[in-house]
Amino acid sequence: MQKNAIATQAGQQQFLTERMLSMVDSQQVPEANRLDYWKNHVHSANGLKIECATNNFVGVMTNRTLSNCSVHGVKIQTPHRAIRESTTQDLCFVNVQVRNEGARFNGNREFSMQQGSLILYEACEAYELDFDGASESLVIAIAKSDLEKRVANIQMHLDEAITYDPLKTTMLAGLLRGVLSINGETRQAVKDGLSEAVLNMLVATLYDCDEAVLKTPTNGSAAILQRIKSFINTHLDNPDLNPVMTAEAMGITVSYLHKIFLQNNTTLMQFVLAERLERCRRDIAKGDRADGISQIAYRWGFNDASHFSRSFRKRFGTSPRDYRADVFARDLSKLAANH
Template structure:
């Protein structure tokens, strides 16, 4: 199914309002302001749905597009991610404090559930693909992939070529074939984003590791507290450590036990095992003793320095 929205048949004084309504209905609630000190926006949007994906081609004059906190809060449903492929002109994408300039043949993604800004510099054409959130959730660090340019080379060029071909497929193609082709396009997009995801995943792991080091002895340390402190989602934290063969919190407990083991030989004699357990974030000394024995083969009372009673 395809449709076309255009300002050509709208009185000039009404075109900015029409354009704001058109882009909001096509994508998500947005605010558009004419660029280059113009008093109007001239543009058109070709919208096509294909195998569960919406692919829209936007051609227009310069403008500033914003999605603020109020629009995000008022959203009734999750529109997932938008991927803008610049086919003419230039665009600066800003989200989460990052900005990326995309020129012809490049692309960038942005998350509709967080505020973002698009500055379209001069007349332009951009193909916008609306991608379900679950597709991006396959990546290790999806929240770090937005507002980062992917150049039209390597896998990126394959994605651009496939996207261009998809737009010319007959509308009468069967739903099963359309769905398979759309899934293939999603896989190519993830492959194009993979280098960014690898870099972001490593950086995020270093960030989490530094937080663990600083708060290892804090009894309130949890995946939820780490997520809140670092502005990450709990699922993204789990994905970061998914290949370690153990959960993050089990690793935290083992690091605490290793620290307590090292301290056994250095504690002053008036420090009790309960105090030692509490100093390493264990609220229950009995649990500490059981966990210690499971890890080291003997309870902490048997491994204490002879000076400690």
């Protein structure tokens, strides 16, 4: 991995693909060695233990790291059990079960995984996935803290077995297949765009769900928090964005506004800063050199270049200037490699 790997999300979750091959194919080795090969390249990298009755384990796993998430395609011909012990990782998994010949999830919930279904679970909860035969899964790995920014009632999706709209699930599966089909060595700005496309499609799928809507209080703090975050993201470019302005727009008191964010272990201005920094990172990573770094910072509501630079370094582990240079160097290297 190069310096900062993308510095992408220093201080945030290191995704599984950063420690794995872009493709793991057990059929590249003799039958007697296939299970060990899979364990060496999958279990050792992401902690997902495999139990199987035969050494002739036939499986292919394709991995792509984007910016805010990673995508994994898993095709396995052999009946097996995948076991994860609980960890402290801030990771959620979104599993689209494209095909299976009988599969079950055993964790904080127990249920049959139907073909075409979508389920969410998290790394901090121990679980087992049992497959009676051949299976194909498309998986998104994303930091739970990032998903919470986008879906206020995400814990409900993690705690309950919910049926999602099959059309939306199919659309999400098609997008994930497209991501897996592209060259993993692509420009950072492209990864940023693909990451947002994947997460936006996921959020649309989660929200277009009657079970989730009916179980979410329309006047509860979760719903209000989602409205607040939507307002903030619409006004990030306003340097005067602050708790008073936000509370007035939401029709609530400033003290209640602070209480809502404290319940989520953050503050409004910490959330604003994180969102502004991410927008700046994406723009800095784009290939258009017309905008200087200070211009980008001012565009997203910063009014002090020094404060922006310090905040950027603290969050991503590198200065904005060094980050831009590193991204451009990697993009040029990938462009040369692809030609």
